[in-house]
Amino acid sequence: MMYPLEFYGEMCGLSLFVTEYTNNGRLAIILIDRDGEDFADVTVNLPGERCPEGCAFVDTSNSPWLEEFIVWNGLGEFTGAYGYSGFCSYPQYRFYPQAISRSPKNTYRAEYLERGRWKKLEDFDSEDEAYECMEDQYYFDNKNGEPFVKYRVREVRGEK
Incomplete structure (x- = not known):
């Protein structure tokens, strides 16, 4: 689900990436923009503080608008x-609970640069598969006389 936010005069569409902190299993939430990039941490991990199940501390220090x-x-x-x-x-x-169901697992996206924007080549379940695809495409482009195409692999949070 996309949530609207006016940020510095522009409208943003944001989604939630819901996971847990690895050191204590507490609820962790990150706002993700339309490109799948981190926009803001909603929660902050305070391991020394009491925090019941389903609760989290909100990072108002870095994003005062979060409440x-x-x-x-x-x-x-x-x-x-x-x-x-x-x-x-x-x-x-x-x-x-109905608003923050756990996000699907991360995928890895092979992308290429075209006219200053990164475009999707293909999504993969593993980082190794994505790099393999990127290397194959790079080899193919070099062989066909297009040696200056740029590629990258990036992690895409919670997309299918």
Whole structure:
């Protein structure tokens, strides 16, 4: 699902990438833009703070607009608690399960550069397969007299 956000006078369409922090399994949420790139971390990991299941601390230090975004889009509600790190305090939110179902696994995309924009070549389940495709395409283009085409592989979060 795409969520609208006006950011510095421009409208952005953002989606949620929902996962967990590897060190403690707590809820982690990242906002992703239409190109699959990270836009903002919604949550911050505060391992020393008590945090019930389904709750997370919101990174208002880096993105002060996040509380309004969460409430406006019906993603969760403020619990009344705060977590602390350094000189910053972070509000704790209970996220609604129906709004933050876990994101599908990551894929890897082989892309090529055309007129200043990266275009999709193909998506793969593994990074190795994507690099293999990119190398094959690069070899093919060089063989056919197009030695200056640029390629890359990037991780695409939560797309099918």
